[in-house]
Amino acid sequence: MLLQAVNDHLHRSGIKITTGTIVDAAIIVAPSLTKNRDGRRNPQMHQTAKGRQWYFGMKAHVGVDSRTKLAHAVVASAANVHDREALPPLLHGKETHVWDDQVYQGQREVIRARAPKAKYRNKSRVRAKAEHVF
Numbered sequence: 596m597l598l599q600a601v602n603d604h605l606h607r608s609g610i611k612i613t614t615g616t617i618v619d620a621a622i623i624v625a626p627s628l629t630k631n632r633d634g635r636r637n638p639q640m641h642q643t644a645k646g647r648q649w650y651f652g653m654k655a656h657v658g659v660d661s662r663t664k665l666a667h668a669v670v671a672s673a674a675n676v677h678d679r680e681a682l683p684p685l686l687h688g689k690e691t692h693v694w695d696d697q698v699y700q701g702q703r704e705v706i707r708a709r710a711p712k713a714k715y716r717n718k719s720r721v722r723a724k725a726e727h728v729f
Contacts, residue, residue: 602667614691615661616710618699619725620678625652641675650674658685659725661694666728679705686710 602612625640642651654676658668670681678698682705686693690710695702695717703715 598666598669605665610663610665612660612665612667612687613662614689614712615694616667616686616690616692616713617659617661617694617725618657618678618682618685619659619696619728620654620656620681620698622650622674623653623655624650627651639673641673643674654678654681656681656685657725657728658687659728661692661724664724664728682706683709686713692716 605611622643622645625637627642640652642649643654644650652674654672654674656670656672656678657666659666667687668685670684672681679702682699682702686706686709688710690706690713693706693710693713693715695715697717700717706713706715
């Protein structure tokens with residue numbers, strides 16, 4: 596809701612989201628002993644492994660405009676949610692190109708269903724633009 600208001604403001608100001616989207620995710624680490632007021636762990640936080648390292652927390656999934664490097668979509672999830680599960684809402688639907696990493700491999704049907712004109716790319720040089728958001 597808030598991001599949509601920001602996107603609307605940018606559009607009114609002459610900045611528009613283009614037809615290329617880069618998707619990526621980052622782990623937001625929290626102390627593993629974090630508890631809520633009831634003395635329980637926050638049910639929205641879980642642990643996940645990245646490489647050989649374990650993390651506890653949440654994930655931020657983003658859809659980033661390939662030209663302006665502005666985030667046009669953000670999804671928060673528990674850290675154990677696979678990146679591909681957050682893919683559909685990261686696409687605005689008018690993409691002609693979608694860049695991602697190996698985590699999203701095999702998601703062509705999902706991309707095609709959400710953005711029928713999109714070509715699927717996997718180029719680290721372009722994907723590095725999404726890191727600026729984090």
